[in-house]
Amino acid sequence: MTTTQAAPRQEPGAPEPQERSPSPARGSGGGRLTPPWLPWLLQAPALLVLGGLLVYPLLWVVTLAFQDFNLRELRTGGFHWSGLDNFREILGDSTLWQVALPNTVVFAAVNVALTVVVGTLVAMLLLRLGPWLRGVLTGAIMVAWAMPAVTGTYVWVYIFDTSDGMVMRLLSTLGLADPDTTNWFTDRAAFFGIATLNVVHHGFPFVAITVLAGLLTVPKEVLESAELDGAGAWRRFWHITFPLMKPIFAVVVVLSTIWDFKVFTQIYLMPGGSGTNREVLNLGTWSYVTALSQNRYGSGAAIAVVLTLLLLGITLVYLRTLFKQEEL
Amino acid sequence: MRVTSTGARGARGVARGVVGGLAALGLMTACAGGTGGDAEISTADGEVDGSGKTLTVWIMEGTNPDAEPYFEEVGAAFEEETGAELDVQFVPWAEAHDKFVKSIAGGTTPDVAEVGTTWTPEFADAGALVDLTGAVEDAGLADGLVPGLVEAGTVEDELYGMPWYSGVRSVIYRTDLFEQAGVEPPTTWDELVEVGEALEQQDPEMLAFPVAGDSEFGVAPFIWGNGGELAVEEDGSWTSAVDSPEAVEGIEFYTGLATEHGFSSPAATTWDEADLSDAFARGDVGMMVAGSWTPAALLEANPDLEGKIGAFPIPGPDGGLSPSFLGGSHLGIFNTTEDPDLAFALVRLMSTGELAEKWGDQSGYFPGTTALLEEIEAEGDPLVAPFAQQEREAGKSVPVTPLYGQVQGKKTVSAMLQEILSGKADAATAAEQAAAEMDEIFQRG
Numbered sequence: 139m140t141t142t143q144a145a146p147r148q149e150p151g152a153p154e155p156q157e158r159s160p161s162p163a164r165g166s167g168g169g170r171l172t173p174p175w176l177p178w179l180l181q182a183p184a185l186l187v188l189g190g191l192l193v194y195p196l197l198w199v200v201t202l203a204f205q206d207f208n209l210r211e212l213r214t215g216g217f218h219w220s221g222l223d224n225f226r227e228i229l230g231d232s233t234l235w236q237v238a239l240p241n242t243v244v245f246a247a248v249n250v251a252l253t254v255v256v257g258t259l260v261a262m263l264l265l266r267l268g269p270w271l272r273g274v275l276t277g278a279i280m281v282a283w284a285m286p287a288v289t290g291t292y293v294w295v296y297i298f299d300t301s302d303g304m305v306m307r308l309l310s311t312l313g314l315a316d317p318d319t320t321n322w323f324t325d326r327a328a329f330f331g332i333a334t335l336n337v338v339h340h341g342f343p344f345v346a347i348t349v350l351a352g353l354l355t356v357p358k359e360v361l362e363s364a365e366l367d368g369a370g371a372w373r374r375f376w377h378i379t380f381p382l383m384k385p386i387f388a389v390v391v392v393l394s395t396i397w398d399f400k401v402f403t404q405i406y407l408m409p410g411g412s413g414t415n416r417e418v419l420n421l422g423t424w425s426y427v428t429a430l431s432q433n434r435y436g437s438g439a440a441i442a443v444v445l446t447l448l449l450l451g452i453t454l455v456y457l458r459t460l461f462k463q464e465e466l
Numbered sequence: 467m468r469v470t471s472t473g474a475r476g477a478r479g480v481a482r483g484v485v486g487g488l489a490a491l492g493l494m495t496a497c498a499g500g501t502g503g504d505a506e507i508s509t510a511d512g513e514v515d516g517s518g519k520t521l522t523v524w525i526m527e528g529t530n531p532d533a534e535p536y537f538e539e540v541g542a543a544f545e546e547e548t549g550a551e552l553d554v555q556f557v558p559w560a561e562a563h564d565k566f567v568k569s570i571a572g573g574t575t576p577d578v579a580e581v582g583t584t585w586t587p588e589f590a591d592a593g594a595l596v597d598l599t600g601a602v603e604d605a606g607l608a609d610g611l612v613p614g615l616v617e618a619g620t621v622e623d624e625l626y627g628m629p630w631y632s633g634v635r636s637v638i639y640r641t642d643l644f645e646q647a648g649v650e651p652p653t654t655w656d657e658l659v660e661v662g663e664a665l666e667q668q669d670p671e672m673l674a675f676p677v678a679g680d681s682e683f684g685v686a687p688f689i690w691g692n693g694g695e696l697a698v699e700e701d702g703s704w705t706s707a708v709d710s711p712e713a714v715e716g717i718e719f720y721t722g723l724a725t726e727h728g729f730s731s732p733a734a735t736t737w738d739e740a741d742l743s744d745a746f747a748r749g750d751v752g753m754m755v756a757g758s759w760t761p762a763a764l765l766e767a768n769p770d771l772e773g774k775i776g777a778f779p780i781p782g783p784d785g786g787l788s789p790s791f792l793g794g795s796h797l798g799i800f801n802t803t804e805d806p807d808l809a810f811a812l813v814r815l816m817s818t819g820e821l822a823e824k825w826g827d828q829s830g831y832f833p834g835t836t837a838l839l840e841e842i843e844a845e846g847d848p849l850v851a852p853f854a855q856q857e858r859e860a861g862k863s864v865p866v867t868p869l870y871g872q873v874q875g876k877k878t879v880s881a882m883l884q885e886i887l888s889g890k891a892d893a894a895t896a897a898e899q900a901a902a903e904m905d906e907i908f909q910r911g
Binding site: 209210212213214299300301317318319320321323324325409410412413414415416427430431432433434 | 564567570571588589591592593594679680731732733735736737745868871872875876877880881883884887888890907
């Protein structure tokens with residue numbers, strides 16, 4: 139996202155920079171120094187890499203979604219256009235409406251909310267700490283952030299192991315759970331509860347660090363004068379800090395939404411998450427199981443396209459509402 | 467321990483393959499169209515001159531705990547015979563299927579590779595493997611091959627995988643616990659329940675017979691033993707059969723060991739075979755369905771079990787044996803090879819005679835030729851002979867069609883087991899759902 143926004147900034151024809159001292163690129167004699175093709179040439183390596191790694195696969199997934207594409211086609215090449223068949227199959231599949239879509243949307247909503255709230259609270263805590271303690275705490279949450287998703291997932295699965303994980307031991311000592319009758323991973327709510335702990339734990343450090351950076355820019359004088367006028371902490375946050383930091387929250391929420399929507403590793407690697415427990419499939423794991431475990435690349439790609447469209451839609455609506463309010 | 471040879475992948479094992487799983491969809495798209503001429507073997511039995519050439523070979527990692535010295539020996543023997551060198555690469559089972567698929571797409575397949583028996587029809591159907599029928603006949607090898615492996619490697623009457631080794635699941639049990647409880651290995655299903663009850667009575671903490679939910683090959687013997695089938699072929703098209711009365715009764719008995727008799731635990735509902743072996747190695751388990759390759763790994767994980775492990779073939783409902791999945795590996799030649807004759811010379815060298823026998827000894831698997839198999843049975847090792855008996859008398863293949871690979875990929879049978887074990891559905895309902903899912907895949911073709 140950021141890269142695509144950054145690229146056109148120097149596009150000729152943008153009215154804004156004219157007021158400032160004209161850059162040599164734009165000056166009347168500047169053409170000699172900087173021919174119009176030069177910016178493109180300089181961008182070429184980056185554009186090539188982006189094109190090869192991002193645009194090409196993306197377009198390929200989209201074309202796959204309209205084909206009947208299996209292992210044979212993968213070897214021999216060739217196109218078997220099937221029109222909207224893949225989409226018809228997916229939209230008519232109860233797995234989408236009863237399982238994958240609710241699992242994806244509800245999980246993302248809960249996790250984005252929790253991640254942002256926990257991250258913001260931690261950021262506000264960090265703001266109040268002295269430099270030394272802040273360093274220690276930042277270091278600690280960085281470890282959570284740096285841990286690879288695979289490792290993190292196995293740690294959480296290990297903690298919640300139903301025969302002798304530490305949570306089960308604690309709860310059974312307290313008489314709250316019985317390992318002879320319970321397996322959390324076969325229960326939809328418990329399964330996603332554990333996944334939520336994992337994802338929020340892995341995601342909140344980013345929010346905390348970003349929000350902290352924003353909080354440091356909020357002018358102290360404004361907050362102080364508000365306090366003198368008798369505004370409590372709650373009002374100061376909602377009436378001063380939050381409005382000032384709206385762009386930062388927008389970024390944090392959009393990025394978290396994207397990450398939590400397409401969460402894959404954390405679900406796939408949990409017991410039952412790779413397809414044996416059909417209740418816990420989400421769009422990501424469903425797409426993977428269809429495309430790569432069954433070699434039905436066309437259908438898998440169609441699911442991926444549906445996921446991408448959904449995500450784009452939600453992001454657009456969210457950004458629109460957010461910045462519309464601001465303009466008013 | 468590794469489900470090897472079957473294509474089923476334990477969640478843990480997948481870890482490495484899934485690092486960056488999100489990228490997977492992107493990755494799979496990066497490959498378009500393959501190459502690969504239609505290689506044919508012309509000399510199956512004569513001298514092949516391979517001096518100055520190198521064959522690339524993929525071998526699955528973990529079948530033989532220490533495979534490198536073995537392949538140094540193979541390399542030396544091959545160089546002596548043909549003058550060609552070998553470049554042997556070891557591929558972990560868990561990521562092998564994806565790796566094969568990607569290389570098939572990119573035209574970068576090896577010359578010769580070990581191919582899990584359930585993958586052979588899939589790759590053959592995609593046109594990636596060389597037809598070995600004529601070459602195997604010319605070399606005079608056709609008659610001595612283990613029938614189950616030949617069946618698994620045959621697509622439309624043509625053989626695409628040379629049987630290399632095979633393995634079969636039976637029951638591994640704790641001899642010391644059986645002795646304490648005064649019970650003998652069961653020979654019928656009723657006896658199996660009685661033995662389980664005796665073990666539970668002796669130690670209620672013990673899992674007498676854990677039923678792993680993510681193990682399709684655990685339930686298969688009970689479906690087959692009761693006269694049921696996973697799917698049946700008629701006039702070239704397949705129909706599911708897991709919801710037949712015989713199959714459902716078998717499934718009911720097997721899952722009933724957990725839900726009715728309490729020989730298992732709720733945790734086992736999400737176990738795969740690796741988790742099952744771990745529990746056995748910890749000493750928590752009395753009996754389990756496990757492969758002939760498992761004892762060595764169990765003893766390595768827990769040396770205290772030395773002398774306390776035995777095996778018996780899976781009993782039939784009223785005596786006899788229940789058939790068990792006969793898995794293993796083929797040696798396949800991929801059609802990207804530049805020298806099919808040289809490749810076949812290697813296949814012949816590895817799958818026959820002394821080198822084949824040595825591989826079996828080291829890995830705990832059985833050779834792909836009947837002559838060698840009979841030799842092993844005659845030796846009568848108590849941890850080997852029951853498996854050899856199971857393989858010879860009651861070894862069975864899963865439906866040999868690339869479509870069944872899709873059924874396995876979708877984990878239809880495991881999903882059915884977990885539904886029943888977690889109490890979400892009864893055996894009949896879950897089996898009906900599984901059957902519908904299989905039929906959908908079969909009909910789509």
